[in-house]
Amino acid sequence: MEKISIIGAGSWGTALAILLSDKGYEVSLYARRKEQIDEMKNNRTNKNYLGDIKIPNDIIITDEIKEAVESADVAVMAVSSQQVRNVAESIKNYVKKEAVIVNVAKGLEKGTNLRISQVVNSVLSDNPFVVLSGPSHAEEVAMKMPTTVVAASNDISKAEYIQDIFSNEYFRVYTNPDVLGVELGGALKNIIAFGVGIIDGLGYGDNTKAAIMTRGITEITRLGASLGGQISTFAGLSGIGDLIVTCTSSHSRNRRAGILIGKGYSLEETLKEIHMVVEGITATEVAYNLAKEKNVDMPITKEIYRVLYENKDVKESVKSLMGRTKKHETEDIFNIDIKQ
Numbered sequence: 001m002e003k004i005s006i007i008g009a010g011s012w013g014t015a016l017a018i019l020l021s022d023k024g025y026e027v028s029l030y031a032r033r034k035e036q037i038d039e040m041k042n043n044r045t046n047k048n049y050l051g052d053i054k055i056p057n058d059i060i061i062t063d064e065i066k067e068a069v070e071s072a073d074v075a076v077m078a079v080s081s082q083q084v085r086n087v088a089e090s091i092k093n094y095v096k097k098e099a100v101i102v103n104v105a106k107g108l109e110k111g112t113n114l115r116i117s118q119v120v121n122s123v124l125s126d127n128p129f130v131v132l133s134g135p136s137h138a139e140e141v142a143m144k145m146p147t148t149v150v151a152a153s154n155d156i157s158k159a160e161y162i163q164d165i166f167s168n169e170y171f172r173v174y175t176n177p178d179v180l181g182v183e184l185g186g187a188l189k190n191i192i193a194f195g196v197g198i199i200d201g202l203g204y205g206d207n208t209k210a211a212i213m214t215r216g217i218t219e220i221t222r223l224g225a226s227l228g229g230q231i232s233t234f235a236g237l238s239g240i241g242d243l244i245v246t247c248t249s250s251h252s253r254n255r256r257a258g259i260l261i262g263k264g265y266s267l268e269e270t271l272k273e274i275h276m277v278v279e280g281i282t283a284t285e286v287a288y289n290l291a292k293e294k295n296v297d298m299p300i301t302k303e304i305y306r307v308l309y310e311n312k313d314v315k316e317s318v319k320s321l322m323g324r325t326k327k328h329e330t331e332d333i334f335n336i337d338i339k340q
């Protein structure tokens with residue numbers, strides 16, 4: 001049986017550790033703070049991140065990174081996107097070269113505009129890489145609710161290996177060779193969920209939310225395809241699937257953060273209130289830069305960027321979106337098809 005190391009004991013890392021331990025794998029869960037380690041060891045819960053969910057006694061909880069990864073066959077990166085490089089650096093001297101690195105973070109690296117596979121590859125270039133993404137709130141996976149995700153890798157045999165390891169009766173894993181498409185879908189849907197939250201916070205209704213979601217997946221697909229992703233991937237679990245769950249769920253930190261911004265909270269107040277990672281905020285900045293670089297139109301992302309980074313009033317942003325030049329609904333996607 002494989003040994004699996006989960007680095008990052010937030011909500012997702014903990015939920016995945018429980019799933020894998022239930023399947024009989026030897027799982028070690030790495031957390032960096034002593035206070036959190038003590039709580040997890042003494043109470044077998046991770047209160048701040050996963051409430052009363054019980055952590056099985058078999059899971060090894062540690063703050064020793066060497067101990068956590070040195071014998072691992074699979075190392076799961078379960079930290080925020082901005083921390084993946086740090087984690088990769090910290091395991092570089094201990095992790096086996098053949099260990100499969102599984103990234104579950106959904107974001108893009110600020111400053112470099114890199115996808116997480118590129119970040120990991122720049123540090124751990126010998127290790128096989130798989131991204132695991134899709135509509136999967138930790139709270140529901142921890143309650144064993146039926147969930148579907150996708151494992152993507154340039155080496156499809158590694159995606160299938162991860163599919164076998166993670167699949168169980170309530171967690172169904174598909175495979176996909178389109179790493180870029182899967183990564184971008186997971187990162188960019190957070191921006192749209194944040195936007196839907198703003199709409200909720202402003203008190204607008206279901207029509208407006210449907211508009212943001214539908215035009216949101218259009219602009220995600222437009223950028224993704226221009227960077228080399230497959231259009232079909234954006235119609236799949238890691239694209240529209242994750243967009244639906246994140247835009248409609250009360251679990252979503254991105255949507256909840258948007259609600260607060262829509263209600264007039266400052267960004268600082270919002271982040272304090274959520275106290276967990278809100279990936280859409282950095283993703284907005286990176287997507288804005290990538291869209292500019294690629295000359296791709298992303299009106300919703302652009303308006304959210306203005307709200308977050310240029311203090312634009314949210315109502316003015318809605319006005320700007322509604323007042324754009326009249327268009328044909330499908331012209332963008334067709335343009336991409338023609339260009340390809």
Ligand SMILES: NC(=O)C1=CN([C@@H]2O[C@H](COP(=O)(O)OP(=O)(O)OC[C@H]3O[C@@H](n4cnc5c(N)ncnc54)[C@H](OP(=O)(O)O)[C@@H]3O)[C@@H](O)[C@H]2O)C=CC1
Pocket residue numbers: 007008009010011012013030031032033036049078079080081083086087104105106107136137138139275276277279
């Ligand atoms: N929650 C979910 O439902 C899902 C989340 N994801 C993605 O997974 C990633 C992680 O999310 P999630 O678990 O929810 O985030 P949380 O905010 O719940 O937890 C993040 C965890 O990462 C830890 N961490 C941060 N930096 C480091 C580091 N350098 N070394 C070790 N641990 C570190 C934090 O530790 P500390 O407490 O010490 O700050 C915290 O425990 C995100 O990219 C998210 O988008 C994907 C699918 C589902």
Ligand SMILES: O=C(CO)COP(=O)(O)O
Pocket residue numbers: 106134135136137138190193242245246251252253254255277278279
């Ligand atoms: O990616 C997620 C569910 O698939 C989690 O979304 P949030 O980070 O918005 O909570």
